[in-house]
Amino acid sequence: MNSEELFEKSKAIIPGGVNSPVRAFKSVGGTPFFVRRADGAKLYTVDGNTYFDFVCTWGPALFGHNNPRIREAVVKAAESGTSFGAPCQAEYEMARLITDMVPCAQMVRMTNSGTEATMSCVRLARGFTGRDRIVKFAGCYHGHVDSLLVKAGSGALTFGNPDSAGVPQDLAKLTSVLEYNDIPALEEYFSKFGGETAAVIVEPYPANAGLMLPQNGFLKELRRITKEYGALLIFDEVITGFRIAEGGAQQKEGVMPDLCALGKIIGGGLPVGAFAGRRDIMEFLAPLGPVYQAGTLSGNPLAMAAGKTALEMILEDKPHARLQKSTDLITEAISACAKERGVALQIPKTCGLFGLYFSEDRVDNFSQAMKSSAKNYKKFFKGCLKRGVYFAPSPYESCFLSLSHDDAELENCAEIIGEVFRKEF
Ligand code: KE4
8 A cells, every 4th residue: 555545544543643733644634655664864655755854753763763772672672572661681681771861860770661761750850849839941842641742821920721632731730931031020929939849841942833942051050940949950851861972961061850751762763751860759650759650661671672772872982073074064055055045044963963943043042933934845845755764843943963873864855955955045
């Protein structure tokens, strides 16, 4: 069957035809392609098309798709069985790697998704502090956790409103939603509610509304003010962890959170999440402490084999300088193409990750991100897709690179993108 047929049939028995909403192409229109195979920097579809991939399965494919070492590790692990429901050595080895590589990680607990990781961080922070309020930032996405599917209420500083049906108002109101990079708003919030606040959770570099970067020491201010009021600081590093630096944003920025959520790269493409942090906090977790958290497949041997291999390759190859170089190459090329055509485009970037805002102005927060042109993004997306280059099927995601994106292919991409700006804008 081709993608059209598969999509039609899937829609009859899978809501929207997809197992995760962004895959349905609703924000960009058209029918999503169905992938037959992925390899290196490319996706091969059931329709016989090939796409150069800037989504990288939303981050896990740091070493490219179908990396041979990761694949072999999974195949070898599978020969011993796929799940034990009892501890295995691979879980210890994974915990060793994470606690060695992640600055705040004195202890770590594995989960099966980033959502579980952030959900567990929030429950743990509430249990440890005995407080109920939390703070998040507009534009940050932390998975589909009830307490985090919240948007700013009318009184932003006070009560959040549900950002999804099914989230009770009584729960949402415990979450305040502030503007990223807005230190005065943070200070005002804490002056009123600091004593009732369990934690602040933040994507240190928000990558779910394009890519926003901290300004004016915002992360250091977050650390200072949370410490002052006895609230915990949670870094959601599900995307930034192991990608923007070996030790993630907390290493790159020199800001130590109390807890962090991890995912994506640590699963090597298999379903994994993790949360880690200060020993005194993590020891509040069952079976030691009163905060319950569990998972049938947490620490699954196949996922541990894949994730361990990815982390071992990071330690062996030290790939971040090369990844940064690739990021610089493609972002400078895209910027030059847009400039030549007179198209307003901001391209915030960090190692292995960049944003595309079709806007005249810099984007440092969600309100500014929302002003960028979704129409121009769609035009860019469609123009690239029909020429074999795949960017995120939504104007409010970020673009990912892998170590399989070699210079020659990136230069070829740049040529194609130049043609997109010439022909479609
Ligand atoms: P998962 O539950 O999808 O494994 O992780 C949730 C999550 C948590 N924190 C951050 C910073 C995240 O970006 C995510 C999930 N990222 C999206 C992409 N923007 C996953 C793609 C999807 O939802 O299909």
